[in-house]
Amino acid sequence: MHIQTVWKIQRYPVMLLVAIAFLLLLSLLGLHRLNLDVDFSDYFSPEEPRFIAFNNMSDNFERHDQLWLLLESKQDWRDGELNHSLLAFVSQIDKQSDIISVQGYNQFVQGHAQLNKILPYKKHPRLDSVLSNDGHAILLQFQLDESKASQFKTRSLWLIDTLDNIKLQSQQFWKPLKVNSYLNGTHALNWQYAKVLRHDLTWFAPSLLLVIFVMAALFIRQKVWIAALCLNSLIALVLTLGVAAWLKLTLAAISAFVPVIIVTLALAYASHLYFGWRRAVNNGLSNELALKETVRVNQAPLFYSTITTIFGFCLLTFSPSPPIQSFGLLVAFAVLCNYLLSLTTLIYFAKFSVAKPQPIRLFTTVIGLAKYNVKRPNSVMLGIVLISIAATFSVSKLTLNDDPLSYFNEDNPFTVSSQKMRQYFAGINLQHYVVESVSGEQVDKTELSFIYKFARFLKAQTEVNKVQHLGDWIRSTGLGQRQFHRLLANNSASELHLRSELSASKSAALVTLYLKPMTAMELVAFETKVNHWLKQNASQVTVSPPLGSNLLFAHLSIDNANNMLSSFGVALIALAVLLSILKHSLLFGFMGLLLNFLPLLWVFALWQLNGGFISLGTAVVLGMMLGVIVDDTLHLMLKLPSERSEDSIALMWQGLSKVLPVISFTTLTIALGFSIGLLSDFAPIAQLSLLSCLVVLFAWGFDVLMLPVLYQRWVLRRSNA
Incomplete structure (x- = not known):
């Protein structure tokens, strides 16, 4: 938003407030359309062929696992x-x-x-x-x-x-x-998903209020600013919920974390305006002039950081999972709302604040830490290179080990019941194959012979606990082929109590596998092995792809991880290009790439060393966190001179002294806000929360300790040469 536009809007506050009130009313009127149902199947796209085939199988056969x-x-x-x-x-x-x-x-x-x-x-x-x-x-x-x-x-x-x-x-x-x-069963799984969502929403709201209160009481201490920041966060949240309702976006248990992210980012990013205003007031400017000064100084960094954050969260739309797509869209929309509100309503209400000089309680010791580090550039750069090499080796060992049935705590009723199912029975990891006659007629000798042969192959696999199929019943009745054919012709599948194994049309039979607990990659490897056997042995019958909720989720996790990794690469390149354009230097683009790639590399290396793996929640971190951490880099780099001059070093420290304490505040705010997710009983949210906090803290460390070193060694020295 152009600076002149900001002040032009301030001339018509009534129109501004009426417009916001209208949008809020529109959002509130649509809240009844908000779909708060939590269902495991929501994670799959309705257009996914595997999901469609799974639902068709569920319609044609009697489900015995609900x-x-x-x-x-x-x-x-x-x-x-x-x-x-x-x-x-x-x-x-x-x-x-x-x-x-x-x-x-x-x-x-x-x-x-x-x-x-x-x-x-x-x-x-x-x-x-x-x-x-x-x-x-x-x-x-x-x-x-x-x-x-x-x-x-x-x-x-x-x-x-x-x-x-x-x-x-x-x-x-x-x-x-x-x-x-x-x-x-699936009903029990959805029962616990719903309970986890209720638990999280119950804890997230008061925890978020506590974080806001603590950060405001310790650092802002201006009632008008605090009230305006909270009001903006509330408006952005209501408008976002309105968008979710009117667009009927798919929500899931992971969506419970969206309000936390919205409010946390709103408080963190808008704080740049407050501290710019406070600094201007302390320099003797009046309230109005101080507001104009903070808008002038922060308008460009806020604009570009908003663009990069929106871009980062929009990359989540490339996920194959609708709830994650909705997750990205909602946060991206909220970030846009917060940007517009910060330059309109926040500035309007800030006019009523008391402009008295007060000391700024911020992390001024960070400047001393940065200066201490700059004196040892070789040691810093060597240490970063060595650790990054080790981190790359560690990250290469990361595996995809996602299991939606293990998303709850060990004492969760569904987790306990799943353990009992494995202890006493064949477990809950089911997979199905639908065997049909090529002609579409009643299941007969050819199909039954194949089912027996297929079952023998499956039982010989170490991954299989049990195989259940129509042939079990035929053997127990002692019926011959002709007797079975006649019995099947004269009775329906329901009359024979065979709806779990035989379709209503009697043209398809179901082979059900009870598998051992397996990771996503193991499930896909098993699928590949069975498909290879089927290619060689199923020429006379029609066999469906393997159908099962766990296998569906395995493919979803793999596709999601691949898409998030690709999105991360695209975002890195876009970031480097943006910084190169803004600073008219490829070096700035390369520095920005390093400062935002290495924190994620180091965090995921630590995650792997502690037994972590790629899952639904951890993959989302790749897609969204680059857009969050790049904002501080932008605020810093836009304050640094692009070329060396006589006083370039003094200008560097002058710029860093204004921004480093503020980004320390925003880092602490985001880390505390995101850490609320650790209270969740839902593993993807807890993993997303932990990794996001670590990435934010590591990114702050690189901005404080590495950026000044790289700037002096690469930019200033090169300019001098």
């Missing part, structure tokens, strides 16, 4: 002593209006499972899926009536209410009998 209740007892459930209690519990649960049916081990106790034409001397093929080998754990499958969700404001609230009731009822019934109960 909500499980695992009951663990020291007694053996096969002894029969707990059977009467189990039937009483099922009868009690069945009375709940939210539950359509209860299936699982209770069907064997009630005798319903034996109606599936299983030979009396054969073990039912599905018994092992609901009764552990040692007999100490059983599974019950709940089918929920999702139409009840319409009675709640959001589906997430319905899920919390329903599963909390089931959990409470289970504990009250089974605790006297010393039976432990655990909920698992």
